[in-house]
Amino acid sequence: MDHSVTSMQLPSPAKLNLFLHITGRREDGYHELQTLFQFIDLCDTLDFSLTRDNNIIISPAIEQLPTEENLIYKAAKLLTPFKQNPHAGVDIILKKQLPMGGGIGGGSSNAATTLLALNTLWKCHLSLEKLAELGVQLGADVPVFVMGFAAFAEGVGEKLQKVTLDTPYFLLLKPNCHVSTGQIFTDKYLTRDTPPIRISHALKLGGHNDCLDVVRKHNPEVNEAYLWLKNHGDAKLTGTGACLFLAFDNVRDAERVRLSTPKKWQSWVCHGCNTSPTHDALNQWIKQNRDKCPK
Ligand SMILES: C[C@@](CO)(OP(=O)(O)O)[C@H](O)COP(=O)(O)OP(=O)(O)OC[C@H]1O[C@@H](n2ccc(N)nc2=O)[C@H](O)[C@@H]1O
Ligand SMILES: Nc1ncnc2c1ncn2[C@@H]1O[C@H](COP(=O)(O)OP(=O)(O)O)[C@@H](O)[C@H]1O
Numbered sequence: 001m002d003h004s005v006t007s008m009q010l011p012s013p014a015k016l017n018l019f020l021h022i023t024g025r026r027e028d029g030y031h032e033l034q035t036l037f038q039f040i041d042l043c044d045t046l047d048f049s050l051t052r053d054n055n056i057i058i059s060p061a062i063e064q065l066p067t068e069e070n071l072i073y074k075a076a077k078l079l080t081p082f083k084q085n086p087h088a089g090v091d092i093i094l095k096k097q098l099p100m101g102g103g104i105g106g107g108s109s110n111a112a113t114t115l116l117a118l119n120t121l122w123k124c125h126l127s128l129e130k131l132a133e134l135g136v137q138l139g140a141d142v143p144v145f146v147m148g149f150a151a152f153a154e155g156v157g158e159k160l161q162k163v164t165l166d167t168p169y170f171l172l173l174k175p176n177c178h179v180s181t182g183q184i185f186t187d188k189y190l191t192r193d194t195p196p197i198r199i200s201h202a203l204k205l206g207g208h209n210d211c212l213d214v215v216r217k218h219n220p221e222v223n224e225a226y227l228w229l230k231n232h233g234d235a236k237l238t239g240t241g242a243c244l245f246l247a248f249d250n251v252r253d254a255e256r257v258r259l260s261t262p263k264k265w266q267s268w269v270c271h272g273c274n275t276s277p278t279h280d281a282l283n284q285w286i287k288q289n290r291d292k293c294p295k
């Protein structure tokens with residue numbers, strides 16, 4: 001078979017929570033949210049090659065993360081009951097660029113990219129909705145990456161309404177600390193009573209991040225980076241952090257502020273997108289391989 005139809009390279013982008021409201025707490029302790037998700041063009045890359053040995057091989061390994069806990073592995077495992085050929089396996093090469101545990105959803109994105117790639121390579125023929133339903137078991141942010149459109153999200157982040165947002169440039173900052181999502185969501189001072197808003201309100205007026213004060217309190221370095229970034233505009237926290245971001249109308253201004261960023265923090269200038277770069281690349285792959293792909 002033509003090698004092109006047995007392998008695929010896809011980008012796996014990060015997301016930003018443009019705002020994050022906590023509107024309540026469910027009986028199981030999970031928090032009900034309203035958030036606006038936008039993708040950015042800062043991406044990991046995943047190479048998938050079909051094999052015939054029924055194995056899921058991921059390289060290189062992520063430091064201090066056993067393969068079985070890698071969300072890429074978990075996503076591939078979730079799809080195995082749906083493989084057309086029971087002997088099909090996959091070799092996956094991960095080129096990691098996204099900082100982990102930064103609130104930009106790299107792990108969830110990698111899981112979604114894997115679901116999308118293997119659904120095609122393993123000919124599982126599952127709908128996006130079914131893939132999102134499987135993916136939410138791995139994390140609340142997986143569905144938005146599977147669906148691939150910027151979205152107003154409710155529930156724990158899985159009830160999605162497609163939106164079209166402005167696509168500014170962002171300066172993204174990563175303070176040198178790891179924020180524990182669990183610690184933030186169990187803090188007694190976290191506010192959990194932001195009144196629910198309508199999508200029209202969200203799109204017109206935006207919102208805030210209810211986690212910000214608690215994250216700043218637990219993580220002095222996030223606080224320091226926030227105060228620094230705030231000198232340049234409306235600095236925001238994504239998810240439960242630690243990453244912070246600031247929007248700009250043009251790339252020049254974003255680059256100018258980035259050049260003055262203290263060197264102790266990683267920083268990137270990136271572009272907001274309304275469709276996931278994974279979907280753009282997958283659609284391109286499908287177009288190129290349509291005639292070569294056996295049904
Ligand atoms: C906050 C958000 C916003 O996009 O993103 P990140 O900051 O992680 O990127 C997500 O909702 C993160 O969802 P998810 O990825 O499933 O969270 P996990 O890290 O698995 O959650 C760790 C712990 O936080 C608590 N948790 C998480 C999500 C939620 N809606 N309510 C919660 O109470 C739970 O106790 C959970 O065990
Ligand atoms: N492929 C993966 N990439 C990144 N993190 C992963 C992956 N698989 C599992 N994880 C775990 O998920 C955690 C959260 O990762 P990530 O999604 O990048 O952060 P966040 O949820 O804060 O945006 C990591 O700290 C790591 O332990």
